[in-house]
Amino acid sequence: MTLSVALQHNQGAFCLDVAFDAGPGVTALFGRSGAGKTTIVNAVAGLLRPDTAHITLDGVTFNDTATFLPAHKRRVGYVFQDARLFPHLTVAQNLDYALRFGARPRGRDRIIEMLGIGDLLARRPATLSGGEKQRVALGRALLADPRLLLMDEPLAALDGPRKAEILPYLDRLKTESAVPILYVSHAVEEVARLADHMVLLTDGKVVRHGPLMDVMADPAAVPLLGVREAGAVLRATVEAHGDDGLSTLRVAAGPLQLMGVEAPVGAEIRLRVLAQDVLLSLEHPTGLSAQNILPVTILAIKSGDGPGAAIALDAAGDTLLARVTSRAVASMDLAPGKSVFAVIKATSIAQTAISGGVISGAKPAP
Incomplete structure (x- = not known):
């Protein structure tokens, strides 16, 4: 209809x-x-x-x-x-x-x-x-x-x-x-x-x-959504629930460890990842408390009126959004086509940002 x-x-x-x-x-x-x-x-x-x-x-x-x-x-x-x-x-x-x-x-x-x-x-x-x-x-x-x-x-x-x-x-x-x-x-x-x-x-x-x-996940939409509210929505499959309160989810680019996931194992869910909660690294980082590290490729960079820049990232077919400073873009020589790593804290995704419904027409994550 x-x-x-x-x-x-x-x-x-x-x-x-x-x-x-x-x-x-x-x-x-x-x-x-x-x-x-x-x-x-x-x-x-x-x-x-x-x-x-x-x-x-x-x-x-x-x-x-x-x-x-x-x-x-x-x-x-x-x-x-x-x-x-x-x-x-x-x-x-x-x-x-x-x-x-x-x-x-x-x-x-x-x-x-x-x-x-x-x-x-x-x-x-x-x-x-x-x-x-x-x-x-x-x-x-x-x-x-x-x-x-x-x-x-x-x-x-x-x-x-x-x-x-x-x-x-x-x-x-x-x-x-x-x-x-x-x-x-x-x-x-x-x-x-x-x-x-x-x-x-x-x-x-x-x-x-x-x-x-x-x-x-469109960098050009960040001013319309609000810089603190902008972020990507990913589809994921629940793989396991740990005794420590962390759950393992599978997205297209790899596993994610998150808190507050109540959906049963095997459920297809969606989750919202704020752009301000995504860090970028040129190399696979070690020695971090954050355990969620996904290989990504830069799709586009949109500079704002201020010191910030929104970066669209290809995460094995999904699109993530990161918000960094223009100074970081310059110092890291970030540009479309460059491969980097996205780092996401397990505690950064609120329980209210996780839902049990998949997006209509979306394919479940592998």
């Missing part, structure tokens, strides 16, 4: 002019506040009629010069930043409200189990945590049997523990549900964990879009 979006819309001095396609899986709209993300999803949902638009979903026209399909006929689910549950209804009644719109009731039990909300059915929204409310809102959207699910900053109002609570359920939703998702966020960590494809927005324009791993 493919969502095709091309629209122009003026809001005062702000002009939104975007075009992109979103296929199966999770497509993230990423950008800073005011980039136009919510305007796009509102247009897809039918809550906004753009000045000019051509929006289609799997051959069904939502918008063009002669057509504007009303929101209730689009079969699009929408999960907002605030859950927007009916406060006077129980969780069960909130869920069943979706059945008024042609949902298939036989999916109710599966959705309740998938989202872990079975114990909440008799409660009212005022008694739920923020993460619980969002899971109920997600269940209600899924029960409406949508062809497409829109999620607009669904975790933005949650604190760290509540985000950590709901992220595994979003991982599971992505793995078990066939519904394509358009996911709006300005949090790189969420996008890196959940998305298959990424659309980068700045000032109402699409500046980069494509498979998540390609966009995240």
Whole structure:
């Protein structure tokens, strides 16, 4: 199923002019506040009629010069930043409200189990945590049997523990549900964990879009993602769990020893490696506390406005990203095509940067 979006819309001095396609899986709209993300999803949902638009979903026209399909006929689910549950209804009644719109009731039990909300059915929204409310809102959207699910900053109002609570359920939703998702966020960590494809927005324009791993590892995207948030996403296979708390993962370029991996042996996972946590060495280093050393080849170097430089690295077909100083680039004579070694500390990858879902269409690591 493919969502095709091309629209122009003026809001005062702000002009939104975007075009992109979103296929199966999770497509993230990423950008800073005011980039136009919510305007796009509102247009897809039918809550906004753009000045000019051509929006289609799997051959069904939502918008063009002669057509504007009303929101209730689009079969699009929408999960907002605030859950927007009916406060006077129980969780069960909130869920069943979706059945008024042609949902298939036989999916109710599966959705309740998938989202872990079975114990909440008799409660009212005022008694739920923020993460619980969002899971109920997600269940209600899924029960409406949508062809497409829109999620607009669904975790933005949650604190760290509540985000950590709901992220595994979003991982599971992505793995078990066939519904394509358009996911709006300005949090790189969420996008890196959940998305298959990424659309980068700045000032109402699409500046980069494509498979998540390609966009995240593009040195030119570092200023858009933020220098402290930029990094690559790798696919990996869990090989073993040690008694000391370290797990062995296999990526294309070799083994990695990491902390906080809860996936079972044999599982295919993804992990995010920040560019600032990758060191480069001209020779295979010895005598280091860091045990993760991968042979890589420099693909490209992008110098920033300041003293830093972003370096894309070929790691046996995967792409890593390193951020070093321009002075290091000069002193090490770094250039595209040069072979070096990437060093990654086992403690540098946070548990929240490791997820159980593989990227759609990606081949498992050997």
